[in-house]
Amino acid sequence: MNFLKRTIPLIIAFVMGVLMAMQYYVPHKLSQDLLEVVSKWDRIIAGFAVFIGAYSLLHLHWTRIKRKVEGWGYSVFVYFGAIITLLFGFLNGGKFFWNDKQDGTMFDWLYYYVQVPAGATIFSILAFFIASAAYRTFRARTNESTVLLLAAIVVMLGRVPIGNYISPYVPAIADWIMAVPNLAAKRGILLGVSLGAIATSLKIIFGIERSYLGGGD
Amino acid sequence: MSSNRTFPVSFFTVKTFVVRKYFFVAAIILLSPCLLNTGIFAQLPSFLIPPTEFKAFDTPNDAGETISLTWSISPSDAPDVFYVVYIDKDKNGDFEKEAIRIKSNASYRTAAPEIYGHKKSNGNYHYVQIFPKKVFNGETIDKKRVYYFKLAMVAGSNKIVLDTIASARVHGNWLHLKKVNNFLIMITLSAIILYFIVHARQNPNMFLRKISGLDAVDEALGRATEMGKPVLFVHGLTGMGSISTIAATNILGRIARKIADYDANLKVVNNDPIVMSVSQEVVKESYLEAGRPDAYSPDNVFLVASEQFPYVAAVGGIMTRERPAANFFVGYFYAEALILAETGASTGAIQIAGTDAYTQLPFFITTCDYTLIGEELYAASAYLSREPMLMGTLRAQDVGKGILIVILILGTILASFGLTFITRLFEAF
Numbered sequence: 281m282n283f284l285k286r287t288i289p290l291i292i293a294f295v296m297g298v299l300m301a302m303q304y305y306v307p308h309k310l311s312q313d314l315l316e317v318v319s320k321w322d323r324i325i326a327g328f329a330v331f332i333g334a335y336s337l338l339h340l341h342w343t344r345i346k347r348k349v350e351g352w353g354y355s356v357f358v359y360f361g362a363i364i365t366l367l368f369g370f371l372n373g374g375k376f377f378w379n380d381k382q383d384g385t386m387f388d389w390l391y392y393y394v395q396v397p398a399g400a401t402i403f404s405i406l407a408f409f410i411a412s413a414a415y416r417t418f419r420a421r422t423n424e425s426t427v428l429l430l431a432a433i434v435v436m437l438g439r440v441p442i443g444n445y446i447s448p449y450v451p452a453i454a455d456w457i458m459a460v461p462n463l464a465a466k467r468g469i470l471l472g473v474s475l476g477a478i479a480t481s482l483k484i485i486f487g488i489e490r491s492y493l494g495g496g497d
Numbered sequence: 498m499s500s501n502r503t504f505p506v507s508f509f510t511v512k513t514f515v516v517r518k519y520f521f522v523a524a525i526i527l528l529s530p531c532l533l534n535t536g537i538f539a540q541l542p543s544f545l546i547p548p549t550e551f552k553a554f555d556t557p558n559d560a561g562e563t564i565s566l567t568w569s570i571s572p573s574d575a576p577d578v579f580y581v582v583y584i585d586k587d588k589n590g591d592f593e594k595e596a597i598r599i600k601s602n603a604s605y606r607t608a609a610p611e612i613y614g615h616k617k618s619n620g621n622y623h624y625v626q627i628f629p630k631k632v633f634n635g636e637t638i639d640k641k642r643v644y645y646f647k648l649a650m651v652a653g654s655n656k657i658v659l660d661t662i663a664s665a666r667v668h669g670n671w672l673h674l675k676k677v678n679n680f681l682i683m684i685t686l687s688a689i690i691l692y693f694i695v696h697a698r699q700n701p702n703m704f705l706r707k708i709s710g711l712d713a714v715d716e717a718l719g720r721a722t723e724m725g726k727p728v729l730f731v732h733g734l735t736g737m738g739s740i741s742t743i744a745a746t747n748i749l750g751r752i753a754r755k756i757a758d759y760d761a762n763l764k765v766v767n768n769d770p771i772v773m774s775v776s777q778e779v780v781k782e783s784y785l786e787a788g789r790p791d792a793y794s795p796d797n798v799f800l801v802a803s804e805q806f807p808y809v810a811a812v813g814g815i816m817t818r819e820r821p822a823a824n825f826f827v828g829y830f831y832a833e834a835l836i837l838a839e840t841g842a843s844t845g846a847i848q849i850a851g852t853d854a855y856t857q858l859p860f861f862i863t864t865c866d867y868t869l870i871g872e873e874l875y876a877a878s879a880y881l882s883r884e885p886m887l888m889g890t891l892r893a894q895d896v897g898k899g900i901l902i903v904i905l906i907l908g909t910i911l912a913s914f915g916l917t918f919i920t921r922l923f924e925a926f
Binding site: 301304305306307308309310311312322325326329330331332333334336337339340343350351354395398399400402403405406409410412413414416417466469470471472473475476477478479480481482483484486488489491492493 | 558559560561562669670671672673676677679680683686687690691694736738740743744746747750751769770771773774775778779782796799800801802803804805806807809810814818832835836839853855858860863864870871872874875876878882886887890891893894897898901
C-alpha cells in the first residue's frame, strides 16, 4: 500500500519533473508533441475533476439544508441556480445538448444578465475597500508610513490631470517613483520568488518535500 | 514679331483664357500634396534595383518547421515596393507558389536577435520565416525534402525576379542553444540548493532568520482553539499547476497537523476541484499523523465556487456568518485579495497571508496582521516543519540571492562603463 501511495507518486513526480524541465530546452518536434500530450492529459483530468467539485459543492449545501444551519436559505439558492442553469444548458435553445452550443439562448442570458452583473457588483466593492484600506495605511504614525503616504500622494496626483496643473514635476516624480524604487522592489521580490520556486520544485522532484502527497514523511 | 500679329479673338476671351490657365496651375499646386498622398499620382520607381545576398537556411533552435530567408536591402525599398518569395519543391520548377509577400520597408534582421544578435548591420538585411507546411496546405514535411526559393521585387506593374535560387531543408534541433545560459543558471542554482540540502543533514542546527508571520501561526491557532471558532484556510485562484498553489498545500499540511494537535476546527475553501482533492488528502493525512483520524471531516475541505467573484462572495459569506478566529490566505491571488482580507479584518480575525503575487502584496500588508512576502511563501513549509533537509533549501535560497546581488552590482558597474556583455549573458529568449 505504501508503495502505491508513496513510491509510485514519487517516481512519477521525479520522472515528469525532470522530463518537463528538460523539455523547455529542447525545441525538437518530439519535445513539443510531449508537451501537447501532457497538456491534453491535464485538461482531461481537469474535466473529470469538475464532477468531483460539483459533487463537493452540492453535497456541502445539501448538508447545510438538511441540518438547517445558519444561512441555510442561501444553500437553497445554490440548488435553484444550479438546476436552472443546467436545465437551460441541456435545452440549448431547443437544439438540446448533443448539438453545438447555440448563441442567444436563455443559458447565455443567465450568464450575461445574472452572473456577469453579479460579478461586477462584487468587483465594484473593491473601490470602497481600497478607500478603507488606504485610510488605515496612510495614517502617518511612523516614519515609514509617512514616506508611504507622501509617495502615494505624489503618485496619485501624478496620475490625474490636476497633478500637471499643480506642477509639471509632479507627473515626472510619480513616473520616477514607479520606474525606479517601485520597480527595484518588484524585481527584488521576483528574484526571491524565482529562487523559492526553483527550490520548491527541486524539493518535490527529489521527493524531499512530500506533504503535498499528504503527511510529512 | 508677335506684336505685329493679330489675334482673331477679342480682348475679353484672351483675359478669360489667362485667368483659366493660372487657376488650373494654382489648383494643381494646391492639390498636388493631397493627390500624392492618396496615391493617385504616387511615384513608383521607374526601375528597380534588386537586392543581393539572397540566402535560405534552416531556422536554428526550432522544432523543424520553418526555413529562414534573408537578403540585403535595396536602394529601391519603399512603402509601395514589395518583396515576394516564391517556393518550389523542384529547382527547375515554375516557382508559381507565393510563400510570402512583405513590404520592402519592413521585416529586418533586427526582429530576430536570437539568430543575429544585436549587430548594427542587422538593419541592412531583410529577414523572413517560411512555414513550408502551411504554404503547402498542411502537407507533411519530409526531412530530406529540399525547398527552393526565388525572390522577386514588385512595384505596381514592374517586377524583377532575382536569378539566385536559394535552397534549404528543415530539421528540428535537440538543444535550444540560446537557452544554454538559462540552463547553466538553473544547473548552478540547483547544485547550490542540493549542496545545502545534503549539508543540512550533517548540520541540523542551522540558523534561520526569524519569519514573524510563521511564528504567529501558533498564536493564531491557539486563539482559535481558545475561542472555539474555526480556522479558515483560503487558497488562491491558481490550479495545481502553479508552484504557489503547491507551496500553499505544503503549508496547509503543516497547519492541519497543528490544528489536529490543538483539536481546533479547520475549514479549507477551494475554487479548483483538483486543488480541493489534493487539499482533502493533505488534511486527512495530517490528522492521521497527529493520531486523530476521527477528527477529520471531508466536508470541511470543500469547493465553494470556480469563478473569481462568486468565490469572493462565498468566502466573504463564510467569514461573516461563521466568524473564524484566524484566516490564512495562501497562494496566488488577484483582485479578490483585498476584498477577502478586508472582510476578514472586519470580523476581527487574526489574518496571515502569504503570496508571491507582488501586485496584491500591498493589500495584504495593509489588511493582514502578518504577511509572507514572495519567497517566504516557499520557505514556510520548511520553517514550520523544522526538518533539516527542508531547511537546507532556505540557506540555499539566501546564498542564491547573494550571488544574484553580486552579479547585479557587477552588471550595473560594467553597464555604466558601456560594457554590456554581462547583460547579453543573461538575455532570455
